[in-house]
Amino acid sequence: MQVSLINYTPNPELTIVAAARSSASQSTIEELRHKLSPRQINDLLKQLLDSGHLSPFEHASFTFSIEGISRVTSHQLVRHRLASYTQQSQRYVPLKEHHYVTPPTMSRQTDLLAKYQRAVENAHELYSQMLEAGIPAEDARYVLPQATETQLVMTMNARELLHACSLRLCLRAQWEIVELFERIKAEVERVAPRLGAELKPKCYRLGHCDEPESCGIFPTLKSKVEAK
Amino acid sequence: MQVSLINYTPNPELTIVAAARSSASQSTIEELRHKLSPRQINDLLKQLLDSGHLSPFEHASFTFSIEGISRVTSHQLVRHRLASYTQQSQRYVPLKEHHYVTPPTMSRQTDLLAKYQRAVENAHELYSQMLEAGIPAEDARYVLPQATETQLVMTMNARELLHACSLRLCLRAQWEIVELFERIKAEVERVAPRLGAELKPKCYRLGHCDEPESCGIFPTLKSKVEAK
Amino acid sequence: MQVSLINYTPNPELTIVAAARSSASQSTIEELRHKLSPRQINDLLKQLLDSGHLSPFEHASFTFSIEGISRVTSHQLVRHRLASYTQQSQRYVPLKEHHYVTPPTMSRQTDLLAKYQRAVENAHELYSQMLEAGIPAEDARYVLPQATETQLVMTMNARELLHACSLRLCLRAQWEIVELFERIKAEVERVAPRLGAELKPKCYRLGHCDEPESCGIFPTLKSKVEAK
Amino acid sequence: MQVSLINYTPNPELTIVAAARSSASQSTIEELRHKLSPRQINDLLKQLLDSGHLSPFEHASFTFSIEGISRVTSHQLVRHRLASYTQQSQRYVPLKEHHYVTPPTMSRQTDLLAKYQRAVENAHELYSQMLEAGIPAEDARYVLPQATETQLVMTMNARELLHACSLRLCLRAQWEIVELFERIKAEVERVAPRLGAELKPKCYRLGHCDEPESCGIFPTLKSKVEAK
Numbered sequence: 070m071q072v073s074l075i076n077y078t079p080n081p082e083l084t085i086v087a088a089a090r091s092s093a094s095q096s097t098i099e100e101l102r103h104k105l106s107p108r109q110i111n112d113l114l115k116q117l118l119d120s121g122h123l124s125p126f127e128h129a130s131f132t133f134s135i136e137g138i139s140r141v142t143s144h145q146l147v148r149h150r151l152a153s154y155t156q157q158s159q160r161y162v163p164l165k166e167h168h169y170v171t172p173p174t175m176s177r178q179t180d181l182l183a184k185y186q187r188a189v190e191n192a193h194e195l196y197s198q199m200l201e202a203g204i205p206a207e208d209a210r211y212v213l214p215q216a217t218e219t220q221l222v223m224t225m226n227a228r229e230l231l232h233a234c235s236l237r238l239c240l241r242a243q244w245e246i247v248e249l250f251e252r253i254k255a256e257v258e259r260v261a262p263r264l265g266a267e268l269k270p271k272c273y274r275l276g277h278c279d280e281p282e283s284c285g286i287f288p289t290l291k292s293k294v295e296a297k
Numbered sequence: 298m299q300v301s302l303i304n305y306t307p308n309p310e311l312t313i314v315a316a317a318r319s320s321a322s323q324s325t326i327e328e329l330r331h332k333l334s335p336r337q338i339n340d341l342l343k344q345l346l347d348s349g350h351l352s353p354f355e356h357a358s359f360t361f362s363i364e365g366i367s368r369v370t371s372h373q374l375v376r377h378r379l380a381s382y383t384q385q386s387q388r389y390v391p392l393k394e395h396h397y398v399t400p401p402t403m404s405r406q407t408d409l410l411a412k413y414q415r416a417v418e419n420a421h422e423l424y425s426q427m428l429e430a431g432i433p434a435e436d437a438r439y440v441l442p443q444a445t446e447t448q449l450v451m452t453m454n455a456r457e458l459l460h461a462c463s464l465r466l467c468l469r470a471q472w473e474i475v476e477l478f479e480r481i482k483a484e485v486e487r488v489a490p491r492l493g494a495e496l497k498p499k500c501y502r503l504g505h506c507d508e509p510e511s512c513g514i515f516p517t518l519k520s521k522v523e524a525k
Numbered sequence: 526m527q528v529s530l531i532n533y534t535p536n537p538e539l540t541i542v543a544a545a546r547s548s549a550s551q552s553t554i555e556e557l558r559h560k561l562s563p564r565q566i567n568d569l570l571k572q573l574l575d576s577g578h579l580s581p582f583e584h585a586s587f588t589f590s591i592e593g594i595s596r597v598t599s600h601q602l603v604r605h606r607l608a609s610y611t612q613q614s615q616r617y618v619p620l621k622e623h624h625y626v627t628p629p630t631m632s633r634q635t636d637l638l639a640k641y642q643r644a645v646e647n648a649h650e651l652y653s654q655m656l657e658a659g660i661p662a663e664d665a666r667y668v669l670p671q672a673t674e675t676q677l678v679m680t681m682n683a684r685e686l687l688h689a690c691s692l693r694l695c696l697r698a699q700w701e702i703v704e705l706f707e708r709i710k711a712e713v714e715r716v717a718p719r720l721g722a723e724l725k726p727k728c729y730r731l732g733h734c735d736e737p738e739s740c741g742i743f744p745t746l747k748s749k750v751e752a753k
Numbered sequence: 754m755q756v757s758l759i760n761y762t763p764n765p766e767l768t769i770v771a772a773a774r775s776s777a778s779q780s781t782i783e784e785l786r787h788k789l790s791p792r793q794i795n796d797l798l799k800q801l802l803d804s805g806h807l808s809p810f811e812h813a814s815f816t817f818s819i820e821g822i823s824r825v826t827s828h829q830l831v832r833h834r835l836a837s838y839t840q841q842s843q844r845y846v847p848l849k850e851h852h853y854v855t856p857p858t859m860s861r862q863t864d865l866l867a868k869y870q871r872a873v874e875n876a877h878e879l880y881s882q883m884l885e886a887g888i889p890a891e892d893a894r895y896v897l898p899q900a901t902e903t904q905l906v907m908t909m910n911a912r913e914l915l916h917a918c919s920l921r922l923c924l925r926a927q928w929e930i931v932e933l934f935e936r937i938k939a940e941v942e943r944v945a946p947r948l949g950a951e952l953k954p955k956c957y958r959l960g961h962c963d964e965p966e967s968c969g970i971f972p973t974l975k976s977k978v979e980a981k
Contacts, residue, residue, distance in 0.1 A: 075768075075786070076762055076763060076764070076768050076812070077762070078760055078761070078762060078814065078816070079760060079763065080760070084759075084760050084816065087759075087906075088816075088839040088906040089839060091818075091839065091841065091904065091905075091906055092839045092840055092841050092842050092846075092905075092906075102759070119735065119746075120735050120736070120737075121727070121735050124837065124838075124839060125839050127837035127908060128760070128816050128837055128839070128906060128908045130762065130814045130908075130910075132762070132768065132772075132812050134775075139439060140368075140372065140443065141387075141438065141439060143372070144368065144371070144372045144375070147372070147375055147376060148375060148382070150378035150379075151378075153808065153811035153812055153910070154376070154808075155772040155773060155775065155776045155808060155809050155812070156776055157775065157776050158776050159369075160471060162776075169439075170439060171439070172432075172436035172439055174432050174433060174436045175427070175432060175436065175439075178430060178432070181426070181427060181430055181432065184423055184426075185423065185427075185439075185440055188419060188420055188423050188440055189440065191416060191419075192416055192420065192442065195412055195413065195416050198409070198412075199403070199409060199413075202406060202409055204400075204402050204403060204406070204409065205402060207471050208400035208402045208403065210369065210443060211367060211369060211397075211398065211399070211400055211403075211413075211442060211443055211444035212413055212416055212417065212442050212443075212444065213442060213443050214420065214439060214440050214441065214442055214443075215368065215438060215439055215440075215441050215442075215443060215445075216439035216440065220775065221775075221776075222771075222772040222775055222776075222812060224811060224812045224814075224910075226814075226837070226908075243388060243435050271577070276732075279575065279576050279577050280576070281576075290575075303540075303558070304534055304535060304536070304540050304584070305534070306532050306533070306534060306586065306588065307532060307535065308532070312531075312532050312588065315678075316588075316611040316678040317611060319590075319611065319613065319676065319677075319678055320611045320612055320613050320614050320618075320677075320678075330531070347963065347974075348963050348964070348965075349955070349963050352609065352610075352611060353611050355609030355680060356532070356588050356609055356611070356678060356680045358534065358586045358680075358682075360534070360540065360544075360584050362547075381580065381583035381584055381682070382580075383544040383545060383547065383548045383580060383581050383584070384548055385547065385548050386548050390548075448547065449547075449548075450543075450544040450547055450548075450584060452583060452584045452586075452682075454586075454609070454680075499805070504960075507803065507804050507805050508804070509804075518803075595895060596824075596828065596899065597843075597894065597895060599828070600824065600827070600828045600831070603828070603831060603832060604831060604838070606834035606835075607834075610832070615825075616927060625895075626895065627895070628888075628892035628895055630888050630889060630892045631883070631888060631892065631895075634886060634888070637882070637883060637886055637888065640879055640882075641879065641883075641895075641896055644875060644876055644879050644896055645896065647872060647875075648872055648876065648898065651868055651869065651872050654865070654868075655859070655865060655869075658862060658865055660856075660858050660859060660862070660865065661858060663927050664856035664858045664859065666825065666899060667823060667825060667853075667854065667855070667856055667859075667869075667898060667899055667900035668869055668872055668873065668898050668899075668900065669898065669899050670876065670895060670896050670897060670898055670899075671824065671894060671895055671896075671897050671898075671899060672895035672896065673899075699844060699891050
């Protein structure tokens with residue numbers, strides 16, 4: 070899996086804070102941009118998050134190139150509707166190199182692992198035969214396993230990044246999408262460290278775990294009540 | 298594939314027209330609901346469509362149960378972001394019966410078809426072995442072919458239905474999603490015949506084909522110019 | 526202010542729960558619709574809310590006719606982007622009757638109140654003069670005070686109703702929009718009592734107040750910490 | 754009215770084209786970014802527009818500071834839901850300077866103009882008196898005319914800019930919002946001339962006027978048919 074931030078709104082944190090500030094002030098945006106110190110930016114970001122005023126976070130967007138994720142994960146990812154996706158088409162682009170993802174749980178059972186690899190590779194082999202026999206790529210792909218890798222470009226604004234990370238950095242999410250969002254977080258942190266640090270699983274915001282069972286970071290509400 | 302309309306805003310056409318009318322009138326909605334004749338509803342729907350005033354079409358929603366589509370098609374479908382989806386989870390629901398979709402282009406080549414069926418069925422067999430060996434369903438599914446059937450519930454409002462059908466009823470879309478939207482259109486026509494009749498490929502609205510090659514219904518702009 | 530529910534997805538609570546259930550079950554939606562008892566519907570709604578699985582709430586929509594709110598409030602209202610609005614046009618519909626909203630804080634100061642009424646009525650009078658002098662309605666309206674009443678049709682799904690009510694039923698929201706959402710809640714409760722009961726200010730979900738000062742229902746986090 | 758582009762996705766046109774290209778190619782985004790010549794970028798932008806493949810335009814966003822528009826226009830503007838707004842609050846920010854917009858149709862009738870100015874200024878004067886008398890700003894504003902100026906920060910991606918301009922640059926839109934989008938277009942043209950040039954009224958895309966009466970650029974469909 071390769072995730073790289075290929076573009077983003079310059080000065081994302083300043084942009085968010087200056088926009089938010091302008092709505093509660095008689096200063097113009099331009100005046101605010103020059104007045105805000107790094108310390109103030111930091112404090113204002115925190116304040117916005119603590120009070121749930123998230124709309125100013127929409128003014129900063131991040132565009133990622135995402136390669137080498139399975140179709141399992143791309144199908145999950147595009148369910149986040151408040152983002153923009155351009156995905157490599159399996160209809161028009163015949164796959165030449167057949168890369169695929171292997172779940173770690175399989176790697177631990179060598180017997181199954183071998184069968185898995187053979188099944189996936191046979192499917193890829195059959196896919197190529199079909200193309201040669203004149204089956205259109207859009208139909209041949211029905212045989213491709215969901216493990217098959219895909220690539221896409223995704224643009225998400227900071228508000229939706231906060232939301233998606235709150236769900237997908239939760240350890241109850243599937244390992245592959247957790248890894249994807251860990252890499253997304255790392256890329257954001259590189260250019261916007263304060264914002265990146267706020268990309269956290271939902272339990273940090275809730276103060277408790279709302280999943281059926283806790284991973285250990287925060288207790289569930291039920292176990293909190295029982296502990297009393 | 299099974300598509301059934303399981304719920305919808307009652308009187309969808311009247312709702313759309315009464316809402317639109319209320320914005321350009323001093324009457325209240327209630328007054329309008331009682332004043333509009335079927336003929337007027339028909340004329341007003343046409344007028345809204347011709348003038349591109351599509352927002353009133355958002356006041357009527359349709360909820361479909363969709364079963365027996367491939368994961369190829371569900372992945373395409375959920376790319377329509379202005380709709381609501383609840384899809385059967387392959388993470389939590391271990392597949393018991395293994396149904397899958399076979400593209401018609403394969404059915405015409407009996408040799409390939411047999412190989413396809415064997416590959417898909419072997420993958421499903423390996424999936425079951427993995428579950429027995431303790432691999433979680435969310436990981437075992439990496440071996441499942443994209444042909445594997447899924448089911449979901451989708452709610453879409455009439456404006457987005459107009460838009461999605463304009464793209465997906467185009468014969469350049471993939472046969473499976475064309476069939477899906479033909480069934481969706483048929484279901485809408487059952488309860489809202491005038492609206493259903495307006496669910497058409499984009500060329501009917503454009504007056505020309507904007508695909509690289511025309512299917513024959515309307516010529517492309519390029520061929521129109523050349524014909525002169 | 527008049528708020529009436531003019532249309533909605535029939536059986537909204539069953540629809541939400543059946544959709545949610547179908548994603549974690551091998552049953553079809555149709556099977557589920559017949560299997561669910563009122564008690565189960567109740568429990569499942571609670572479970573979805575407690576675990577934050579809110580997407581199934583999108584399958585039920587509610588359409589309201591809203592009359593007699595000020596342009597102050599309609600401007601706030603349409604900021605909720607995940608909803609559909611058809612508003613009476615001040616461009617095309619010349620106002621005949623001039624109704625306006627008076628904030629209660631003014632009613633308590635009789636002197637100011639008289640001045641307010643005179644100013645608003647003079648503005649409306651000038652508006653009519655302008656129309657007579659040939660000024661287009663779309664321009665004459667620049668003189669209209671924000672107190673001027675408007676009417677609109679709004680469709681919102683249950684997920685967005687939960688969200689909008691969490692913000693707008695908070696007593697820190699402005700009195701007029703609080704009243705609007707109290708009436709919306711009452712209308713929903715009439716046809717979907719369990720769902721209606723869940724339309725509550727955000728503090729009920731958070732367990733604390735995230736506003737600068739609490740209205741008294743829940744303490745702020747800061748005062749909670751100080752109390753220890 | 755002051756409109757300034759305060760931030761945007763760097764290299765917006767390249768970003769759009771590289772994303773689109775990556776979906777139909779085996780190259781990675783990174784490879785594409787270095788391969789595309791200005792000429793190719795130009796041709797690809799045109800091709801995307803002609804074929805209606807607009808989703809890649811979502812990868813480039815533009816953030817504007819907008820000052821000195823009336824509340825008439827801000828209310829229209831925020832109806833574009835696929836954008837982000839942070840507007841100066843009339844609830845929390847007591848207006849000190851009272852700027853307002855005067856429609857040009859009034860300027861031509863000196864008598865009405867004087868009355869208009871007096872009415873607006875009296876309303877602003879009463880607003881200040883109310884604040885002094887302890888009326889909260891959020892209530893005092895009910896007397897403010899819709900002509901009163903406001904300021905906001907808006908972020909819109911290039912796809913929605915294409916759409917909003919297609920509606921708001923139409924000369925049938927209201928003069929103030931036409932001016933607003935002309936300024937927005939000018940700001941985009943400054944940094945992305947090819948994209949900016951594509952921000953045009955809808956008739957350029959349709960090839961005809963779909964309004965009740967044409968402004969003269971393109972004939973209506975009805976008059977086209979009659980001319981034959």
